[in-house]
Amino acid sequence: MSTPSTPHQTMWTAEEIGFLAGGPGRAAEAVLARLLDGGLVRVSREGLVTAVHQNAYGATSPLEAYVLAGLHGTPRPVQQVVQVAMTSHEMGALHQSLVARGVVRSSWGRPRGGKTALRVVLFLVAFASLFVALAVEPLVLVLTGMVLVTALLLRDKGRLTANGKIVVRYAFRSTSSGAEAVALFGLRRGKQRAVKSSGSSTPHVGSGCGSYDWSHHGCGGSSNCSSASSCGSSSCSSSSSSSSSCSSSSSSSSCGSSSN
Amino acid sequence: MAGIEDLGVGIGWRPEIDLTVERLPGVDFVEVVAENLHIGHLPESVALLLERGVPVLPHAVSLSLGGADEVDLHRVEHLGAVAEAVGAPMVSDHVCFVRAGGLDSGHLMPVPRTRDALDVLVANVKLAQANLPVPLALENVAALLEWPDGELSEGQFLAELVERTDCWLLVDVANLYANARNIGTDPERFLDEIPLERLAYVHVAGGEQHGDIYHDTHAHAVLPEVLEVLDELCSRVSPPGVLLERDDNYPSDAEIEAELAAIRAVVDKHRG
Numbered sequence: 001m002s003t004p005s006t007p008h009q010t011m012w013t014a015e016e017i018g019f020l021a022g023g024p025g026r027a028a029e030a031v032l033a034r035l036l037d038g039g040l041v042r043v044s045r046e047g048l049v050t051a052v053h054q055n056a057y058g059a060t061s062p063l064e065a066y067v068l069a070g071l072h073g074t075p076r077p078v079q080q081v082v083q084v085a086m087t088s089h090e091m092g093a094l095h096q097s098l099v100a101r102g103v104v105r106s107s108w109g110r111p112r113g114g115k116t117a118l119r120v121v122l123f124l125v126a127f128a129s130l131f132v133a134l135a136v137e138p139l140v141l142v143l144t145g146m147v148l149v150t151a152l153l154l155r156d157k158g159r160l161t162a163n164g165k166i167v168v169r170y171a172f173r174s175t176s177s178g179a180e181a182v183a184l185f186g187l188r189r190g191k192q193r194a195v196k197s198s199g200s201s202t203p204h205v206g207s208g209c210g211s212y213d214w215s216h217h218g219c220g221g222s223s224n225c226s227s228a229s230s231c232g233s234s235s236c237s238s239s240s241s242s243s244s245s246c247s248s249s250s251s252s253s254s255c256g257s258s259s260n
Numbered sequence: 261m262a263g264i265e266d267l268g269v270g271i272g273w274r275p276e277i278d279l280t281v282e283r284l285p286g287v288d289f290v291e292v293v294a295e296n297l298h299i300g301h302l303p304e305s306v307a308l309l310l311e312r313g314v315p316v317l318p319h320a321v322s323l324s325l326g327g328a329d330e331v332d333l334h335r336v337e338h339l340g341a342v343a344e345a346v347g348a349p350m351v352s353d354h355v356c357f358v359r360a361g362g363l364d365s366g367h368l369m370p371v372p373r374t375r376d377a378l379d380v381l382v383a384n385v386k387l388a389q390a391n392l393p394v395p396l397a398l399e400n401v402a403a404l405l406e407w408p409d410g411e412l413s414e415g416q417f418l419a420e421l422v423e424r425t426d427c428w429l430l431v432d433v434a435n436l437y438a439n440a441r442n443i444g445t446d447p448e449r450f451l452d453e454i455p456l457e458r459l460a461y462v463h464v465a466g467g468e469q470h471g472d473i474y475h476d477t478h479a480h481a482v483l484p485e486v487l488e489v490l491d492e493l494c495s496r497v498s499p500p501g502v503l504l505e506r507d508d509n510y511p512s513d514a515e516i517e518a519e520l521a522a523i524r525a526v527v528d529k530h531r532g
Contacts, residue, residue, distance in 0.1 A: 039512055042280060045305050050276045052512050073509070075276050 010101065010167075015063055017171045018183035019098055020164050026186060027094060028085035031063050032078065033182035040064075041071060048075040063090040078187070103164035105157060115154060122151035265349055267315060267461055267501025269524045271516070274506070278305035280513050286520060287314065291503055294318035294342045294351065295335075302345060316346040317461075320353040325384040325398070326371035327357030336391045343394045350460060352397040352430045353388075355381065355418065372407035373417045378424075385425045397428035397460035400450075402438040402476040414445060415453025428460035433489040434476055434505075438467060441474040447489050451496055461501030464490055464523055479508035482519050487526055494530040502527055 012020075018030030032049070035041040040058040043049050051071035059065035066088050067081060076084075085091060098104040126147040133140035160168065168184075175181050268288025273281050281290060282305055290309060297303070297318070302310075310316055320339045323331065343351045356368040371377050389396050398421065400414060412420065418429060431454070436447040464487070466480040482504070493499065502523050506516065 042277065042510065042513075044276050044278050045303070046275060046278075048276055050510055052510065054509065 012167055012171065013061065014177070014179035014183045015061060015094060016098060017168070017180060019094055020103060020160060020168045021171065021184050022186060023159060024086040024091050024095070025082060026183060027063070027091065028067075028082040029187045030179055030183035031061075031067055031085060032081060033187065034060075034179035035064060035067065037177060037179045040068065043078060044075075047078045049078055049081050050075045061090075061094075063088070063094055066090040098164075103161055103167055104159055105161060119151050119154050122147050122154070126151065265315075265500065267317075267503075269520055269527060270315075270317075270461075270501060270503040271520060272319075272503060272505045272507070273306060273309070273316070274510075275303065275305075277506070277510050277516070278303065280510070280516060281305065282308060283513065284517055284520065286524065289315040289317060289501060289503070291317045291319045291352075291505075292342070292346070294320045294339045295322050297342050297345075299338070299341045299345050306346065310346060315349065317348050318342040318346065318351045320351065321368065322358055323353040323384075323388060324356070324358045325353060325388060326355055326369075326377065326381050327359055327384070328380055329357075329359055329361075331384045331387050333387075333391055336388045340392045340394070343392070348394060350395045350397055350428065351392060352399060352428075352460070354399045354401050355421070356401045368401045370401055370403035370405070370407065371417075373410040373412045373414065374407075375411055378412070378417060378420060381421060382424045385421065385427055389425065389427065395428055395460075397430040399430035399432050399463065400435050402432070402435040402442075404442055404473065406443050413449065413453060414439070415450040418454050422455050422458045427458075429454060429458050430460050430463060431493065431499075432463035432465070433493060434463065434465040434467060434482070434486045437483070437486045437489050438474050438476040441469075448492060451493055456497040459497055459499055461503060462490065462493060462499045463503055463505050465505040466519075477508070478505050481511070481515070482522070487522060490523065491526050491529070494527055498531060499527070 014030040014034045015027045019027035022029075032041070032043075035058075036043060038058055038060075039052060041049050041051055049071060051068050053068075054072060056065040056068035056072075059068050063085060067085050070076065070081065070084055095104065099106050126144050129140050129144040129147060133144055171180065172184055175184055269286060270289035270291060271281055271284065271287055273290040273292050275296075281287060290306075292306060297306070306316060318339055320335070322335055323339070325331065339351050339353075342348075354368050355371060357371060358365050358368060371381060385396065385398065398418075400418065421427065422429060433447070436445070436450055439445040440447050464482055465476060465478045466482045466486070467474055467476045467478070468480045469475075490502065504516070504519055504523060506519075510516070
């Protein structure tokens with residue numbers, strides 16, 4: 001199925017890589033792509049997703065089971081499937097498992113409230129002190145520098161920890177399935193990379209996934225997937241495994257991949 | 261068979277399985293539910309199939325030709341417009357009624373097999389035919405009940421309908437099987453009585469037994485017994501076309517392909 005991946009020789013599934021690379025929306029897209037890869041759902045040209053089997057047959061994770069259960073007897077637009085999966089408890093559990101494995105922070109997102117205001121004030125102070133330094137007293141430049149450094153230190157940290165960034169970096173080098181491509185690039189760009197050579201017709205599906213602030217369980221600030229994406233049919237029928245794999249220990253060793 | 265070309269083996273096109281239908285090998289023709297299509301805005305998939313030269317046949321479910329209400333000519337005109345939009349050689353609906361007294365049943369209700377009901381049906385069919393640009397085929401329905409005081413068997417009823425209207429027949433072998441299971445009709449007698457030379461094509465579909473009732477669900481696998489009815493039909497006539505209907509719980513592409521292959525095997529067996 002897969003080989004270990006850094007850090008700590010861990011296996012990373014497409015949905016995990018999706019979460020790391022693009023947040024919950026991307027993870028949901030990766031789940032959908034994996035289910036398509038496995039022939040467990042089908043997507044129509046208009047972007048309607050239907051389950052191929054009943055009773056969540058074939059699911060390999062709670063999130064996949066959740067998505068399949070939501071499709072039981074009811075076709076749903078891709079966008080809706082992604083949105084619902086994004087805010088599910090199963091997505092929360094995936095987030096927590098990634099936090100526990102030290103690759104994702106427990107919260108992230110755009111700066112909010114007083115922190116943002118403080119940074120704005122600090123930048124204004126830095127600008128003013130720079131003006132004073134240039135016009136009156138060059139030594140004030142020291143103050144300018146200190147204020148700028150403080151403002152930069154107050155910036156919000158990203159979703160990923162250092163280990164998380166390593167995993168994503170390796171995943172980018174070792175994409176081996178359509179689902180992994182979607183995990184890394186989103187449905188639109190992942191599909192283009194995964195089926196470049198297939199020549200099949202492409203359905204138009206909406207796949208809205210905004211950025212996400214987990215602490216607020218809503219769309220927020222960090223994911224970068226597109227608002228209208230598409231998933232090709234043949235991209236969804238060629239491979240069944242979706243675990244990223246690479247072998248290394250920490251920062252700079254080589255990375256391979258396998259899937260079947 | 262004048263007017264009806266050799267269609268081969270086909271499948272009902274549905275939006276949920278549009279890509280599947282496009283990819284399946286050996287789909288010679290497709291059928292679309294006319295009420296679900298909008299003139300001037302054909303689904304991309306249907307347009308693609310037309311470009312490939314795959315015949316697309318409109319199939320209606322709402323003309324209610326067996327009803328006592330006046331035929332809704334808007335529905336007939338829409339059916340005709342769809343036929344022209346897809347270049348169809350024929351259209352079809354059912355020998356049934358779906359509306360009465362301003363209510364819509366949501367089901368294809370069987371028509372009482374009386375001479376009075378036949379007169380009404382014939383009049384409605386003639387009116388529809390006069391407003392359609394292509395020939396009309398009519399399909400036998402699955403029934404869970406038989407109206408009392410029937411004067412004709414289903415085969416006799418359809419035979420007389422054909423004789424009086426010159427319509428074509430769309431024989432659903434799954435419905436024949438369902439009726440045999442549920443109300444004890446005899447598919448062989450039906451096939452004996454209908455004018456097989458007026459056969460346009462054949463429907464095949466799956467169903468499921470619920471207690472004492474067999475439901476023609478179009479959402480389950482085609483039973484071997486249904487294929488046996490098809491086999492019986494093919495032993496009498498080479499049908500211009502045979503079409504698999506699947507309307508829900510769409511299985512994998514492989515399963516659909518296998519069902520089409522099973523149908524084709526039955527057809528080919530008799531074609532030698």
